[in-house]
Amino acid sequence: MTDRKDFRAISRLASHALRHEPWLYELELEDEGWVPVDELLSALRAERPEWPPLTESDLAEMISCSDKKRHELRDGKIRALYGHSVPGKLLKQPAEPPTILYHGTSPATVERVKADGLRPMARQYVHLSVDKATATQVGHRKSKTPVLLEVNAAQAYEAGIAFYRGNDQVWLADFILGAFIK
Incomplete structure (x- = not known):
């Protein structure tokens, strides 16, 4: 091979x-x-x-x-390390995230995300990127013109939202409230 x-x-x-x-x-x-x-x-x-x-x-x-x-x-x-859609949540060890993380999505979902926050949808966790380029690449799976969301992960973490390291580029969270997204 x-x-x-x-x-x-x-x-x-x-x-x-x-x-x-x-x-x-x-x-x-x-x-x-x-x-x-x-x-x-x-x-x-x-x-x-x-x-x-x-x-x-x-x-x-x-x-x-x-x-x-x-x-x-x-x-x-x-x-x-991440991306699971199997029933029953896999155990992850909580970790303190970087200050800012990013999420790429389609323009059609931005208003819903502002109101409801980021949810894992068909996955076990919300996937967040450490850099804009990776988040944009992920967003291109959902739209030809993705919207880049900035997540204030430090504030969300301080407010009690659990984060988990996926790998060096991907962080996971159970959910992200709209108040921490711009």
Whole structure:
């Protein structure tokens, strides 16, 4: 497995298995989303028998090649760091966020967000970015002309809203009140 395109395909399939429908791959996520690497590898091999045999080293390289850092390997286990839509909330450790975070969205949702705040919708957590470029990239999934929202994460944190580190670029929150968004 040396072709970056292959790593992208592996990442997509692993993400689906670890973030959205683990039961389709006969995987059971632990409370924090971990699964044994050998179980994921077996599931990936069964799903795509045409791929060369995958190893833990291939998964490590997939993670290191990814610009989004969606996965984490540790002690023979792997998990998706964010983006989960599985039923039942995965446990995350609260952490103090950066002062300002960003969220890209469509122009059609801005008024609702001002009134109701940011909600996770089909995901377990609201996804926030540490920089404008990443938030804009995410917003482009929702609109050709995304709106960039600025979240005063420091004030929200001081007011009792829990934040969780997704990775170096992504932070998560249960919700964000409209008062902390501009």
